[in-house]
Amino acid sequence: MARRDYEIDELISAEAIAARIGALGTEIEAAFGDTEKLVVVGLLRGSFIFIADLVRKLDLPVEVDFIEASSYGNAMESSHDVRILKDLRGPIEGRDVLLVEDIVDTGLTLRHVLGLLRSRRPARLETIALLDKPSRRQVDVRATWTGFEIPDEFVVGYGIDYAQRDRNLPYIGTVRLP
Numbered sequence: 423m424a425r426r427d428y429e430i431d432e433l434i435s436a437e438a439i440a441a442r443i444g445a446l447g448t449e450i451e452a453a454f455g456d457t458e459k460l461v462v463v464g465l466l467r468g469s470f471i472f473i474a475d476l477v478r479k480l481d482l483p484v485e486v487d488f489i490e491a492s493s494y495g496n497a498m499e500s501s502h503d504v505r506i507l508k509d510l511r512g513p514i515e516g517r518d519v520l521l522v523e524d525i526v527d528t529g530l531t532l533r534h535v536l537g538l539l540r541s542r543r544p545a546r547l548e549t550i551a552l553l554d555k556p557s558r559r560q561v562d563v564r565a566t567w568t569g570f571e572i573p574d575e576f577v578v579g580y581g582i583d584y585a586q587r588d589r590n591l592p593y594i595g596t597v598r599l600p
Contacts, residue, residue, distance in 0.1 A: 430578060430588065430595035434570055439552075439580060439594065440475070442569045446550065447479025449567060450520065453548070457518040459483040461544075465535060466490035466508065467589070468524030471581035472552045472569075476522060487511055489538075491531050504534040519544040524582050525553040525572075529563040536563065553577065553594065570594075 454460050460480070464473035466488050477484050490508035519539060526532050532549065539547055551565035557574045572594075578584045579591030588595075 426587070428584070428600065429598040430591070431598055432593050432595050433572065433575070433577060434594040436580075436592040439569070443472070443475050444479055446567055446569060447476060450476075450550070451480055451482055454482055454518055454520070457482060459485055459517070461485045461487060461512075461514055461517050461519045463510065463514075463519055463521050463539070464488045465521060465523045465531070468582045469522045469552070471589070472524060473522045476550070485512075489535060491535055504531050506535075506538065514539065514542050514544045516543065516545050518546045519548070521547065521549045523549060523551040523565060524580075525555060525577070526551045526563070526565055526568075527555045527558045529559045529561040532565070533561050533563045552580070553582075 460482050462473060462477055462484050464470060464486065467490065473486065477486060487510045488508065489506065489510055492505050492507055521535065521539065523532055536549070548566040550567040552569040554565065554568045554571045555574060556571065575596040576584065577594050577596055578588035579594045581589050583589045584597055
């Protein structure tokens with residue numbers, strides 16, 4: 423296994439993440455309790471672990487789809503150029519949609535994807551982000567539900583990567599460069 427050229431300090435434990443997702447699942451169930459079928463849209467790639475754990479906490483009829491957007495590449499800073507790399511497979515017009523995001527940082531990606539999804543006229547569109555970094559926000563956008571507010575640190579783990587590494591960590595950690 424290749425060695426990292428950086429250190430990782432645990433910020434949010436796997437146990438704390440699991441507990442928070444359980445609570446969020448309860449809130450989402452209450453909010454969407456009357457839905458015929460909830461379309462849960464994961465914003466790839468960072469949300470894939472979060473969405474898997476979240477939908478297992480929902481006692482609702484769900485359909486899962488994915489959209490992939492990128493503004494980071496392999497860098498630690500956003501390029502501000504949001505590109506859609508993979509679009510939804512099915513229509514969402516007239517349907518209840520929950521967009522699942524790993525982290526809201528500048529807000530540019532979330533704003534872009536929300537605009538795209540709104541243009542497809544869902545009946546309802548709500549958002550959930552595992553992590554929120556409000557100190558970095560460049561646009562006025564907020565998730566309906568947030569797991570944890572974090573400081574302005576670059577994080578990895580639980581699906582979130584640094585140059586495609588460390589997504590598989592069961593916790594959220596901060597990257598410390600030498």
